[in-house]
Amino acid sequence: MEENEEFKIKKIEDQFIDRFAENINTYGISPTVGRVLGLIYMNRKPMTLNELSEASGMSKTRMSQVVRKMVNLNIAEKVFEKGFRKDLYNVEQDYYQTFIAVFSTNWGKLAHKNKMTGKKLQKELSEILSSEDELTEEAEVKINELLEETRLLLNYINWLDRLVDFFESEEIFKHVPKT
Structure with a gap:
């Protein structure tokens, strides 16, 4: 895949993530939670706090708070993956x-x-x-x-x-x- 195509695809993924942030905000939930929901959703597999921090530009501490909020809202869950020692978080794909x-x-x-x-x-x-x-x-x-x-x-x-x-x-x- 060419660099230009990768850029275009990333831009479209970012638009999906922005939609998650905007949509979740209509439910009275912060757009930050929506962005993280979108990041995990678009990743199509569980992510660690480090991966989420890197992808979002947020600190690991802030990411931990956001993910905890998501778990409390029942829109994210901690998942276990054999042989993997870090906490992984996943979201519903529906x-x-x-x-x-x-x-x-x-x-x-x-x-x-x-x-x-x-x-x-x-x-x-x-x-x-x-x-x-x-x-x-x-x-x-x-x-x-x-x-x-x-x-x-x-x-x-x-x-x-x-x-x-x-x-x-x-x-x-x-x-x-x-x-």
């Missing part, structure tokens, strides 16, 4: 699965956090209503409104949980096929 992992992780965390808050608020409001303290009519109306709002929030969170399950089970593909 765009759909990457989307599901990012979607499920982000929305699942949000749902869990909101569910806990909603239940806590519901309990506190119910305790106020059932306390022996006299409530004004206005306070009682406001508490009941907040209880209804909490019920609506918890219904939404339940729906969100089911939506995440819908994606994770891949049932989505029966309704919205990949091709």
